[in-house]
Amino acid sequence: MHIFPAIDLFDGKAVRLLKGDYNQMTVYSDNPAEFALDFEKQGAKYLHLVDLEDAKDGTTPNIDTVAQIVSKTSLFTEIGGGIRSMEVIDKYMSIGVDRVILGTAAVNDSEFLKKAIEKYGDKIAVGVDIKDGYVAVKGWTEKSEYNCFDFCSKMQDMGVKTLICTDISKDGAMQGTNHELYKELSEKFSMDITASGGVSSMDDVKRLAKLGIYGAIIGKAYYTGAISIKEAIEVAK
Helix, strand or coil, X not given: CEEEEEEEEECCEEEEXXXXXXXXXXXXXXXXXXXXXHHHHCCCCEEEEEEHHHHHHCCCCCHHHHHHHHHHCCCEEEEECXXXXXXXXXXXXXXXXXXXXXXXXXXXXXXXXXXXXXXXXXXXXXXXXXXXXXXXXXXXXXXXXXXXXXXXXXXXXXXXXXEEEEEHHHCCCCCCCCHHHHHHHHHHCCCEEEEECCCCCHHXXXXXXXXXXXXXXXXXXXXXXXXXXXXXXXXXX
């Protein structure tokens, strides 16, 4: 299992939200690239970025910060957050991002997702944000009509190779992750499943690694000191 330390970006800073609430934001650093370099020193090979400003308005206000991270490290970098046009995907690919995550756009615009996969193949992942069993959109502010498993099935049929699945109720709450959900997803689908949201202890990492899923994203637990990235990487092996 791969460990993806996470950096959430807002106004050029590294921040975290509690359960996706923009009114409950903690700023951790004015220099996200320093965090990325530190992750690399701890043995990380992968990095998960979210542009929280993108998630709200579909632009790329933090692209310079992303470019700095990509140029200063050799980490496999994926980014998500409000990506709704081929122009934005092209921008990220042109600065060396390895994988782009589509969320709201994958739910609302199948044609766009299809075109993105045709152009970039497995460099396109889909973020499945789950709220009360349904897929949430627009920075977690709205619930879609899709049941989580029906949507995942549709994604597999469309040729998506990687899913990043977040249980919103667990995100940033430091109360453990939804192991049952990831077990069910890994059993039902042949896509690479990355667990996101609520990975808050080494026990969570151990249990997810035992499921044999592709990856786990570690966010707040690192910033609060609950999980060492170096240790998590060792356990995930």
